[in-house]
Amino acid sequence: MRTRRSSILVFTLWVLVFLSVFSLGIGRKTSGNLMVSRYFKNRLITYYLAKAGIEMGIYELDKDETPSYDTLNEFWANNDKIFKNIPLGLGYITLSYTLPISGSLLENNNQGEVIGKQPIFYGIMDESNKININKVPVKVLKNLLINLGKVDEKSANDIASSIVDWRDRDVIVSQGGAENNYYQSLKMPYKCKNRSFEVLEELLLVKGVSFEIFSKIKDVITVYGQDKVNVNTSSWQVLYGIGFSEYLSKRIVDFRKGDDGVDGTEDDRVFKTAGGIRDIGPLFTEESLEINSYIKFLDVKTNTVRIKSKGMIKIENKIKSQAVITCVVSRADKKEYEFLYWQEN
Numbered sequence: 001m002r003t004r005r006s007s008i009l010v011f012t013l014w015v016l017v018f019l020s021v022f023s024l025g026i027g028r029k030t031s032g033n034l035m036v037s038r039y040f041k042n043r044l045i046t047y048y049l050a051k052a053g054i055e056m057g058i059y060e061l062d063k064d065e066t067p068s069y070d071t072l073n074e075f076w077a078n079n080d081k082i083f084k085n086i087p088l089g090l091g092y093i094t095l096s097y098t099l100p101i102s103g104s105l106l107e108n109n110n111q112g113e114v115i116g117k118q119p120i121f122y123g124i125m126d127e128s129n130k131i132n133i134n135k136v137p138v139k140v141l142k143n144l145l146i147n148l149g150k151v152d153e154k155s156a157n158d159i160a161s162s163i164v165d166w167r168d169r170d171v172i173v174s175q176g177g178a179e180n181n182y183y184q185s186l187k188m189p190y191k192c193k194n195r196s197f198e199v200l201e202e203l204l205l206v207k208g209v210s211f212e213i214f215s216k217i218k219d220v221i222t223v224y225g226q227d228k229v230n231v232n233t234s235s236w237q238v239l240y241g242i243g244f245s246e247y248l249s250k251r252i253v254d255f256r257k258g259d260d261g262v263d264g265t266e267d268d269r270v271f272k273t274a275g276g277i278r279d280i281g282p283l284f285t286e287e288s289l290e291i292n293s294y295i296k297f298l299d300v301k302t303n304t305v306r307i308k309s310k311g312m313i314k315i316e317n318k319i320k321s322q323a324v325i326t327c328v329v330s331r332a333d334k335k336e337y338e339f340l341y342w343q344e345n
Contacts (some may be wrong), residue, residue: 030177031344040320042313045090047344049311050325051095056086057124057307058329058337069300071232071270076124078264083122088279089106089315097125097306100219100235100265121264127328128235128302134196135201135227138164138174140297143243149213158244159189159208166206168196178207197223213285217241224328231271232300239258243294255280303332304340 009307060076060083071076083095098118131144141160151159154176161177171194180192183205190205199219203209220238229238231252237335239249258267271277274295283291306328313321328341 002340011053025235031052039321043323045314046311046321046323047325049088049091049308050229050344051311053086053309053311054307054325057083057309061124061294061305061331067301069232069270069272070230070302071268072121072126072143072264072266073266077126077233078121078123080122084123085312091311094122094310094312095307096120096122096310097308099125099129100237100274119263120164124301125306125308126230127208127304127306128219128228128230128299129235130222130225131229132223132225133163133200133229134167134223135225135299136242140242144217144221144241145213147214147243147246148237148241151213155208159206159213159295162207162209163203166193166202167196171344182207199223223305224330225302228274228297230300230302231277231298232272233302242297244290245287248290251280252277258263271300274300275301275338302329304330322329 009329010226057076064070064074066074066075070077075082083093084095098113098120099120122305131140133141136159140154141163145156145159146153149156158176161174165174165179171179173181178192180194181191183192193205194201197203200214200221200223202223203214206209220235220241229242231239234253236246236249236253239252240246244252253263254261256269256271257263258265259270260267277287277295277298278291306326308324308326310320311323311325324345326341326343328344330338330340332338
C-alpha cells in the first residue's frame with residue numbers, strides 16, 4: 001500500500017513538473033506574440049504618422065506668401081515650432097533636413113557648426129538648392145567636376161560629355177563622351193540609357209565616374225526640378241560647382257545670411273531677382289565677368305521641394321519606434337502637386 005502511494009506521489013510530481021514547464025512555454029510564447037504584435041502595431045502607427053507629416057508639409061507649403069521668391073527663412077523652410085516633435089495621437093512628427101557645412105569668409109562664423117556635422121533645419125527643403133544634372137549644360141557639369149570633383153580639365157570634359165550622352169535621346173557620341181558602343185564593349189556590358197537620370201546613383205554607370213568622384217559631388221546635385229539653382233537657398237559649394245570662384249561664392253552666401261551670419265533667420269537678405277547678387281558690395285572686374293557668365297543658371301524661387309517626415313513613438317523622451325518617409329514634390333502646377341519620388345524606411 002505504501003509503495004502504491006509513493007508511486008502515485010511520484011506520478012503527481014511529474015505531472016506538476018510537466019504542467020509547470022508547459023505553462024512556462026505557453027507564457028513565453030504568449031509574451032513573444034505580444035511583443036511581435038506590439039512591434040507591428042507601433043510600426044503601423046509610426047508609418048501613418050510619417051505619412052501625415054507629408055500631408056502637413058504640403059498643407060503648410062500651400063500657405064507660401066511669397067510665390068515670386070523662396071528663401072531659407074520662410075516659415076515652411078525653417079520653423080521648429082511647426083515641424084519639430086509635433087504631437088499627434090500616440091506619437092510625434094518631425095520634418096527636417098540638413099545642408100552642407102557652409103563655411104564663411106568671416107573670422108567669426110556664428111553658424112554654430114561643428115566639423116563633421118551639418119546644420120539641421122526643421123521644415124521643407126528646396127530641391128532647387130542643388131544642380132540638376134538632367135538639365136544643366138556641359139559647361140556647368142565640367143565646372144562641377146573640376147571645382148568639387150577635383151578632376152583634371154580633360155577628364156572633366158570627357159565625363160561631362162558622357163553624362164550628356166547618357167541623358168540625351170540620340171546616339172551621337174559627343175567629343176570625349178560615350179554612347180551604346182562603349183558600354184556594350186565592357187566586360188559586364190549594359191546599355192546607354194539615353195534618358196534622364198532617375199536616381200543619383202545612376203552616375204556611377206557613366207563612363208569615367210568613379211565612386212570617389214561621386215562621393216565628392218553627390219551632396220550638391222539632384223535629378224529633379226528646374227535647370228536653375230535658387231541663389232536664396234543654395235550653399236556656396238553649389239555656386240562654386242556652377243562656375244563662380246570660391247571667394248565670390250562665399251561672398252554671395254555671407255551677404256545672404258545677414259548680420260548674424262546664420263542662414264534661415266529673420267535678418268537674412270533676400271535676392272528678389274538673380275541680378276540682386278550684383279548688390280553684395282563692390283565687385284572686381286573679374287567678379288562682374290563671372291556674374292555675367294553664370295547668372296543665367298540662377299533663380300530666386302523653386303518649383304520642387306523635398307520633404308523628409310519622421311513619425312515617432314516616444315517613451316520618457318526616448319524613441320521606441322520610428323518610420324521615415326522621404327519624397328520629392330513638384331509644385332510647378334499650383335493646382336495640384338506631383339510626387340516625383342517616394343521612399344519609405
